Each structure stands twice: as structure tokens, then as C-alpha cells.
Amino acid sequence: MSNATDAIRNIAIAGHGTTGKTTFVENLLFLTGAIPRAERVESGKTVSDYTDEEVENKISFHTSVTHLTWNDCKVNLLDTPGSADFVGEVVAAFRTAETACVLVSGKAGVQIETIKLWRRLEARERPRVVFVNKMDEEGADFQRVLDDLSQKFERRFVPVVLPIGAGSGYQGVVSLLDNKAYFKQDGAAEKAGDIPSDMADAVAAARAALTEAAAEGDDELVAKFLEEESLTPEEIMRGLKNAVRDLKVVPVLCGAALSTSGLAAFLNVVTGVCPSPLGVQETVLDKGDVESKVAISPDGTFSALCFKTTIDQFSGKLSFIKVITGKLTPDTELYNVREEKKERVSKFYLTQGKKLEEVSQLVAGDVGVIAKVGSARTNDSFGTPEKPLHFKPLALPQPVHAVAVEGAQKKDEDKLGDALHKVVEEDLTFRVAFNGETKETVISGMGELHINMILNKIREHQKIEVNTRVPKVAYRETITKGAEATYRHKKQSGGHGQFGEVSIKVKPLERGAQYSFENLIRGMAVSKGYIPGIEKGLHEAMEEGFLAGYPAVDIGVELLDGKEHSVDSSEMAFKLAAKGALKDAVAKAGPTLLEPVMNLEVFIEENYLGDVLSDLTTKRGRVLGQDQLGGGIISIHAQVPQAELMRYSIDLRSITSGTGSFEMAFDHYSPISGRIADEVIKAAQAEKE
Ligand SMILES: Nc1nc2c(ncn2[C@@H]2O[C@H](COP(=O)(O)OP(=O)(O)O)[C@@H](O)[C@H]2O)c(=O)[nH]1
Numbered sequence: 128m129s130n131a132t133d134a135i136r137n138i139a140i141a142g143h144g145t146t147g148k149t150t151f152v153e154n155l156l157f158l159t160g161a162i163p164r165a166e167r168v169e170s171g172k173t174v175s176d177y178t179d180e181e182v183e184n185k186i187s188f189h190t191s192v193t194h195l196t197w198n199d200c201k202v203n204l205l206d207t208p209g210s211a212d213f214v215g216e217v218v219a220a221f222r223t224a225e226t227a228c229v230l231v232s233g234k235a236g237v238q239i240e241t242i243k244l245w246r247r248l249e250a251r252e253r254p255r256v257v258f259v260n261k262m263d264e265e266g267a268d269f270q271r272v273l274d275d276l277s278q279k280f281e282r283r284f285v286p287v288v289l290p291i292g293a294g295s296g297y298q299g300v301v302s303l304l305d306n307k308a309y310f311k312q313d314g315a316a317e318k319a320g321d322i323p324s325d326m327a328d329a330v331a332a333a334r335a336a337l338t339e340a341a342a343e344g345d346d347e348l349v350a351k352f353l354e355e356e357s358l359t360p361e362e363i364m365r366g367l368k369n370a371v372r373d374l375k376v377v378p379v380l381c382g383a384a385l386s387t388s389g390l391a392a393f394l395n396v397v398t399g400v401c402p403s404p405l406g407v408q409e410t411v412l413d414k415g416d417v418e419s420k421v422a423i424s425p426d427g428t429f430s431a432l433c434f435k436t437t438i439d440q441f442s443g444k445l446s447f448i449k450v451i452t453g454k455l456t457p458d459t460e461l462y463n464v465r466e467e468k469k470e471r472v473s474k475f476y477l478t479q480g481k482k483l484e485e486v487s488q489l490v491a492g493d494v495g496v497i498a499k500v501g502s503a504r505t506n507d508s509f510g511t512p513e514k515p516l517h518f519k520p521l522a523l524p525q526p527v528h529a530v531a532v533e534g535a536q537k538k539d540e541d542k543l544g545d546a547l548h549k550v551v552e553e554d555l556t557f558r559v560a561f562n563g564e565t566k567e568t569v570i571s572g573m574g575e576l577h578i579n580m581i582l583n584k585i586r587e588h589q590k591i592e593v594n595t596r597v598p599k600v601a602y603r604e605t606i607t608k609g610a611e612a613t614y615r616h617k618k619q620s621g622g623h624g625q626f627g628e629v630s631i632k633v634k635p636l637e638r639g640a641q642y643s644f645e646n647l648i649r650g651m652a653v654s655k656g657y658i659p660g661i662e663k664g665l666h667e668a669m670e671e672g673f674l675a676g677y678p679a680v681d682i683g684v685e686l687l688d689g690k691e692h693s694v695d696s697s698e699m700a701f702k703l704a705a706k707g708a709l710k711d712a713v714a715k716a717g718p719t720l721l722e723p724v725m726n727l728e729v730f731i732e733e734n735y736l737g738d739v740l741s742d743l744t745t746k747r748g749r750v751l752g753q754d755q756l757g758g759g760i761i762s763i764h765a766q767v768p769q770a771e772l773m774r775y776s777i778d779l780r781s782i783t784s785g786t787g788s789f790e791m792a793f794d795h796y797s798p799i800s801g802r803i804a805d806e807v808i809k810a811a812q813a814e815k816e
């Protein structure tokens with residue numbers, strides 16, 4: 128096997144849940160002799176679904192990395208999870224692989240997650256191929272799926288294989304690239320043979336279409352094709368390679384992964400048509416966030432990016448890296464660019480699922496694992512102190528599901544905190560935050576499944592009980608009109624008294640402006656030395672809130688006047704006077720609560736539209752628009768108060784029988800009044816008591 132960068136192919140295997148990705152990878156490993164036999168997902172023994180939670184649930188939660196050899200190329204396969212709960216793992220795979228293979232079911236065609244991951248691939252401008260799987264299932268229809276793809280996505284889809292039969296009559300595929308038929312053999316590799324005679328016309332037509340598409344990948348070939356109306360097989364390969372790299376063409380294949388069918392043709396496309404890492408541009412962030420590019424190349428000093436971290440009970444911390452320039456050898460000094468720290472790394476590995484295979488070098492473009500590198504975190508760049516390249520980190524979507532957690536027993540709190548922070552190191556879509564306002568530890572992630580997986584793992588490994596509840600909403604308080612107040616703080620107790628008087632004016636500021644302070648006192652009414660005390664008092668009052676104990680925002684304060692006493696005045700007295708003045712002024716200024724409002728995008732199948740919309744209405748949502756994404760899939764844009772979305776992951780699942788999914792991000796704060804505000808204030812008072 129060649130170790131050269133141009134002989135590597137990194138392929139992310141992505142698709143809607145249960146389209147057969149894990150089975151596909153398993154059978155590719157089997158076909159190429161990397162494993163002696165292919166296991167079924169249901170057995171819990173596949174190479175790429177190996178964690179306890181995957182074995183137990185029979186679905187993929189993590190991206191796992193496997194590799195095989197075909198046509199003298201090293202092919203790295205990154206098997207990704209299909210569920211939106213684990214999108215972070217998918218994004219990491221898309222960042223790492225030069226090509227994505229999108230699996231769709233021959234029966235179901237394009238599904239909701241297919242659309243969502245396609246959009247991510249478009250944003251990354253990643254070359255891709257489509258594999259139409261499960262051609263052996265009743266109802267599978269290659270042409271229908273092809274039409275479905277063309278209708279939903281603005282790309283040119285070109286078949287490079289044709290199925291022989293479908294459903295129970297499915298026998299294998301015809302490869303248009305080498306003009307051979309590959310017949311499926313149950314439990315064994317496919318058998319090459321002649322193209323069935325009744326398919327001659329269909330094959331000729333498909334081959335002509337493929338030739339035309341390939342020609343367009345290369346100006347020279349276009350000219351030749353126009354003249355001679357044909358290309359040699361080598362020319363077709365070359366043209367197709369360019370067309371795929373430039374996103375002019377998306378090759379479409381098909382097969383039945385479960386019976387190792389269609390996989391040889393797929394691997395021929397991977398090695399012959401899909402781009403190698405060599406020369407692919409990686410984005411580097413220079414100082415001041417200026418972006419520049421570095422080409423993947425075996426030349427130069429070693430640099431790499433960490434795209435995934437796992438913490439294994441036995442092997443400790445494993446950092447998955449992709450080498451960008453140079454190579455990693457046992458002599459390489461590893462330098463963590465973020466930490467500005469040198470690290471030792473004596474051993475590194477290739478992975479075959481959970482199996483680690485020690486290697487003596489990792490060359491540019493390859494992916495592997497370095498073990499027990501203390502400072503390494505996902506998104507870290509490694510290089511040399513002389514040339515510390517900081518590769519652009521993965522951009523991950525915002526968490527959509529949050530719960531408040533606490534140890535069932537007080538003594539478990541520290542253990543829980545440590546365990547949660549470990550997860551953060553592994554998983555960039557998972558966050559832990561202590562909310563000082565609500566006094567809650569809030570964890571958030573990409574869905575209920577994601578959060579439950581994490582908590583179950585902690586419960587099991589740490590042997591602690593963890594309680595969860597719906598988190599409190601981080602409300603804010605503000606005013607709606609201007610007002611003035613004067614407050615005198617005066618105490619006469621024994622010897623020294625306390626005296627300070629402050630007159631202020633408050634006015635509402637623009638949303639998001641937070642706070643402003645202006646000292647308008649002319650003359651000497653208050654000594655300069657007391658002004659910091661006044662400001663402190665105002666700050667404290669803003670933090671403590673006026674209605675329900677939430678921080679006040681978007682209030683401008685003008686200090687109009689004040690009085691001091693030559694003996695009894697102090698910074699403390701002015702602080703208390705300022706606090707009192709602000710409280711009195713706010714009470715006259717139409718105080719109101721603000722609630723966070725989220726931007727929501729919901730993806731659903733058409734038949735659930737009515738139910739989803741009416742649910743959004745009961746959640747006080749404002750629907751901004753709908754997009755027909757084609758083929759009965761709709762996306763809805765809406766703005767909805769966060770208070771109503773705390774359990775949306777669960778609600779949407781039940782409304783859409785598990786098919787819907789959504790993304791959301793904070794948008795703005797909006798005033799609330801009436802019954803809803805009263806309830807928030809009442810709840811806050813009850814909490815206080
Ligand atoms: N009939 C049929 N079933 C398949 C095929 N490929 C996968 N499956 C089954 O589909 C189910 C989901 O497969 P899995 O590989 O876990 O899908 P993933 O969620 O995309 O990784 C399993 O029961 C597989 O055995 C196929 O080509 N034909």
C-alpha cells in the first residue's frame with residue numbers, strides 16, 4: 128500500500144438514520160479483506176458501532192473511523208450518525224473528509240436529515256457522491272430516487288451504475304465505468320459478469336449521459352467530445368474526476384450494502400474519481416482572524432488538526448487528527464498552537480473502529496489517533512513553535528435542548544461537575560453552564576437523545592444518581608418610559624451617622640444597549656470621591672432587578688443632583704442612596720419583564736404541517752415563513768419565546784412521529800405582560816420564600 132498523500136481518500140459516510148451507513152462500512156471492510164466477515168448492526172458487533180451506548184441502542188451515536196485498501200489507495204471511511212442529535216459528529220466528519228458519500232434509501236429517497244446534511248455540504252462546497260442503498264427492499268426504485276434528488280437539490284446527478292432489477296428481483300449492478308455487471312452473492316463478494324442483454328439500450332443511454340457529463344469537467348475533453356461524440360474510458364475518468372472536484376457533477380451509485388452489492392463499483396469511483404487530499408486548501412486563521420489558505424501537502428513541517436476527542440476508560444484520551452502538512456513520526460515534536468505548549472507523543476495509531484493499530488508515521492492527508500496528549504482538545508491545531516498554523520475550527524450549530532441537573536445527593540455534586548466537564552472536552556455540541564441568576568447547572572445539547580446518552584453514561588460510570596428538570600428561563604427586566612426620583616439615605620446611630628442623597632433620571636435605552644451612566648451634576652453638590660459609590664449602587668440594583676429578581680437591562684441613568692454631609696457621608700452611604708433612588712425611579716418608569724425569543728427553523732413532512740403550525744401558535748410563536756423544500760418536505764421559520772421551547776425536542780417528536788427536526792438560536796429579548804408576566808413574578812416570589 129502506498130503511503131503517499133495522493134493515494135489517500137477520506138470519505139464521510141452520511142445520511143438519514145437507518146439508510147444503512149454502518150452496514151455499508153462493515154461490508155466495504157469485508158469486501159476488501161479488512162475483516163473476515165460482515166456483522167449485522169443488530170448483533171452489536173459491527174466495526175463502527177462499538178461504544179456501549181451504540182451496541183445497546185443499535186444506532187450510531189459517534190463518528191467512527193475505519194480504513195481499507197483498494198486499487199493501491201488507502202481509503203479512510205468516517206461512519207457518521209444519522210440522527211440530528213449527533214450533528215456535531217457529522218460536522219467533524221465533513222470537516223475532515225474531502226468527499227462525502229450520501230446514502231439514501233432506494234425506497235424512501237430523500238428524507239429530512241438528507242436535506243439538512245446536504246445544506247451543510249453545500250455550505251462547505253464539499254464534493255460528494257450519492258449511494259442509493261437497499262435496492263433489494265420491496266418498493267425500491269432507482270429512477271424515482273434519481274428524480275427526487277434532481278428535484279430537491281440543484282446539482283447535476285449522473286448515474287455511474289444501473290441496478291439489475293429491484294426489490295426481491297434485485298440481482299446486482301452494471302458499472303458504466305468498466306462496462307461490467309456485478310452480481311450479488313449472499314455472504315460473499317460480488318461476482319463480475321456480462322451485462323444482461325435486455326439492459327443494452329438502457330446502458331448505452333446512461334453511458335452517453337455519463338460521457339457527456341465527464342466531458343464537461345475538462346475544456347479539452349469538451350472539444351474532443353463535440354467532435355467525436357465519444358471519449359476513452361481514461362478520458363471519462365479524468366473528466367469525471369475534475370467534474371466531481373468542481374461540484375459540476377454528483378455521481379450516483381446504487382446497491383444493497385447488506386449483501387455487499389454495488390460496493391466494488393463504489394470503491395472504483397472512490398479511488399478513480401473522488402479527490403485525494405493532496406493540494407486541497409485548508410483555511411488558516413492568522414492574527415486578527417484574517418483567513419489564509421494552506422494546501423495539504425507532505426512537504427514542509429508537521430501540522431495537524433484535531434477533529435474529535437474521546438475519553439476511553441481503558442486507553443485514556445484519544446485525539447483524532449488529520450495531518451495537513453508534513454508527517455508525524457516518533458521524532459516529531461508536537462506543539463499545541465492554542466496552548467503554546469510542547470507535548471510528547473511517542474505512539475500514534477490508525478483506527479479500525481475501536482481497534483487501535485500502531486503505525487510508524489502518519490503522512491499529510493491521513494487521519495489517525497494520538498493517545499494521552501494532555502493538552503489536546505477538539506479543534507486544536509498542532510504544528511511547530513516556528514510555524515504555528517491555527518486551522519479554522521469547526522463551526523457547530525447551537526444547542527437546541529437544555530436541562531438543569533443536580534446530583535441526587537449533595538456529596539455527588541463535585542463528581543457530577545467533573546464528569547460533565549470531561550464530556551465538554553469530547554463533544555463540542557455539549558455545553559455546561561452555571562446560571563448564577565437561576566442558581567442552576569444547565570447542560571445543553573442537540574436533543575433529548577443526546578442529553579440522555581450523556582447522562583446515562585455518567586450515571587453508569589460514576590455510579591451516581593442525577594436529577595434533571597426543565598431549566599428556568601433567564602428573564603430580564605427593563606423600563607418602558609422615563610422617570611425621576613430622589614432618595615435620601617440617612618441613619619443616626621450612636622456616634623457616626625450615615626448620610627447621602629441622590630437625584631436621578633432613568634430612561635429606556637435601545638434593546639441590547641444594556642446600561643449607560645451620565646453624571647450631570649454641575650458644581651460641587653457631591654464630591655467626586657462619592658461618584659464611584661453611586662455607580663456601584665446603581666450596578667448592584669440593576670443586577671438584583673426590581674420585579675422578579677432578574678437582571679435589569681437597557682436602562683440609561685442620569686445623575687442630576689445630590690447632597691452630602693461633611694461628617695456623615697461615605698461611599699457606602701451614597702451607594703445605598705443610589706440603589707434606593709434607582710428602585711424608586713424604576714417603579715415609576717413602567718417596569719416590565721423581558722423574555723428571550725428564539726429563531727426557530729423546523730423541518731417536517733408535509734402531512735404534519737397543520738399540527739406543527741397550531742402547536743407553534745399555542746406556544747406564542749410568530750410564523751415568519753415556510754419553504755417547500757420539494758417532495759413533501761417543508762421548513763418553517765418562526766420566532767418563539769424560549770420559555771415555550773424548553774421541551775420542543777420532545778414535543779416535535781411526538782407531533783411528527785419522530786420525523787421532524789429543528790434548529791434554533793437566540794434572537795432577541797421581548798417584553799411580556801399580563802398573565803404570563805404575573806406568573807413569572809409569582810414564581811420568583813415563591814422561590815425567594
Ligand atoms: N434490506 C436491506 N437492509 C439493509 C441494507 N443495508 C442496511 N440494511 C438494514 O438497515 C438497518 C439499518 O442499518 P444501519 O447500517 O444501522 O443504518 P445507519 O443508521 O444508516 O447506520 C439494519 O437493520 C440493516 O441490516 C440493504 O442493503 N438492504
Ligand SMILES: [Mg+2]
Nearest residue numbers: 148149186187
Ligand atoms: Mg449507523
